Amino acid sequence: MSAAVRAPHFVRSFERGLAVIRSFDAEHPARTLSEVARACGLTRAAARRLLLTLVDLGYVHTDGRLFRLTPRVLELGYSYLAGLTLPQLATPHLERLVAELRESSSLCVLDGDEVVYVARVPARRIMSETITVGTRFPAHVTSVGRVIVAHLPEEELDARLARAELRPLTGRTITSPDALRAELRRVRRQGYALVDQELEEGLRSVAAPVRDRDGTVVAAVNIAVHAGRTSVASVRRDLLPHLRATVARIEADLRGTREARAVSPHDARNDGDTP
Numbered sequence: 082m083s084a085a086v087r088a089p090h091f092v093r094s095f096e097r098g099l100a101v102i103r104s105f106d107a108e109h110p111a112r113t114l115s116e117v118a119r120a121c122g123l124t125r126a127a128a129r130r131l132l133l134t135l136v137d138l139g140y141v142h143t144d145g146r147l148f149r150l151t152p153r154v155l156e157l158g159y160s161y162l163a164g165l166t167l168p169q170l171a172t173p174h175l176e177r178l179v180a181e182l183r184e185s186s187s188l189c190v191l192d193g194d195e196v197v198y199v200a201r202v203p204a205r206r207i208m209s210e211t212i213t214v215g216t217r218f219p220a221h222v223t224s225v226g227r228v229i230v231a232h233l234p235e236e237e238l239d240a241r242l243a244r245a246e247l248r249p250l251t252g253r254t255i256t257s258p259d260a261l262r263a264e265l266r267r268v269r270r271q272g273y274a275l276v277d278q279e280l281e282e283g284l285r286s287v288a289a290p291v292r293d294r295d296g297t298v299v300a301a302v303n304i305a306v307h308a309g310r311t312s313v314a315s316v317r318r319d320l321l322p323h324l325r326a327t328v329a330r331i332e333a334d335l336r337g338t339r340e341a342r343a344v345s346p347h348d349a350r351n352d353g354d355t356p
Contacts, residue, residue, distance in 0.1 A: 094131075097123060101131045102140065102154060111147040158215055167291075167300060168200035168214075171331050175202040175302070178327045182320060185305045186327075187212070188291070189225040194241065196226040199300070218280060221261060222250055224288035225301035227274040231265040232290055232298040238265065254279040273321060274301075275313065283308050287316050289328045294336050302328050 104120040105112060112120070118128035132148050135141035139153045168188060175186045179202045188200035195217045203212075220226025230241060247256040255261045268274040275287045288303035304320050311320070 097121065097127065098131050098135070101128065101135065102150065102157075105148075105150045111149045113147060117148065167335070170334050171291075171300075171302070172200050172202065174327050174331050174334075175200060178202075178304070178323060179204055182304065182323055184311075184320065185212075186302060186324075187225070187305070188300055188302050189223075189229075189288075190300045191220060191226065191229045192217070194220055194245065196220050196223050196229070196301075219246075221245055221247065222254055222276065222280045223303075224274040224276040224286040225303045227265060227268050227276065228288045228290045228301045229298055231268040231274065238262075250280055251278055251282050253277060273324070275316060277313060278308055285311065285313065285316060287321055287324060289321075289324050291328055291331055291335075302331065 100121045101117055101123075104117055109116070109120075114125060114129055114132065117123070117132060118125045121128060123131070132141055132143070136143055136148075140151055142149050142151050167190075171188045175188065178186050183204050185204045186202050187198050189196040189198050191197075196219075198212060198214055198216045201212065201214055218226070220230055230238065233241070242258045242262060245258065245261075247254070247258065247261065249256050255264060273287060273289045275285075277285050280286075284305060285308040286303045286305040288301045290298040291300040291302060293299045302324060304316075304324050306316065306320070
């Protein structure tokens with residue numbers, strides 16, 4: 082929200098405090114006062130007041146030079162995650178899927194132009210990664226994001242494509258709005274999304290949408306694999322049926338029934354898929 086359209090109730094200092102917290106990430110787990118000020122567009126004096134307030138509240142630790150977040154910041158997101166029934170409901174199904182395939186699986190929701198991981202079960206043999214609950218990625222380069230966005234109303238989809246920054250994260254990333262629109266239409270038609278090394282070289286993933294009782298897509302489940310170990314054809318042939326069966330069981334629980342409990346990967350396979 083720009084300053085010109087902010088409502089009278091808007092508290093700028095609170096916005097700045099949240100910006101300070103968000104300035105710490107995997108690439109910058111520790112920052113100096115000057116680095117925080119620069120990252121947030123603040124004066125050193127303002128950044129210092131905010132940082133020391135967060136230190137007093139227990140959200141930030143400092144050794145006198147460097148500042149770091151403390152585990153207490155997890156409390157800020159816990160209330161949201163704890164109030165969700167979907168991650169709790171889906172996790173046992175993800176665990177079963179990972180046990181069957183030995184590949185990582187996650188449940189994600191859309192938040193703005195990003196997807197957020199709200200449940201995750203990693204495979205022990207998966208390549209080194211730092212994806213955890215709360216991790217965010219641009220929706221357009223992930224299988225989970227594409228499968229959710231593909232089912233949005235056309236007007237909302239148009240607005241997203243108009244503002245999207247389609248930066249190339251790898252040499253395979255789709256950066257053309259027209260090409261992305263065509264891919265989203267294909268995803269909607271086939272009922273799943275397969276993203277091949279567009280987010281990260283060597284990472285291949287497939288995702289299917291999760292619908293609520295009304296048939297609205299509210300989330301997506303994916304399976305992530307190493308491209309050197311699993312071909313695109315194998316993802317479609319061997320993994321996608323298991324993914325669809327898992328989603329069917331999750332949706333059955335969402336509806337409060339057990340009708341999809343017995344769905345097998347073979348039954349979940351779409352005969353129109355290209356192996």
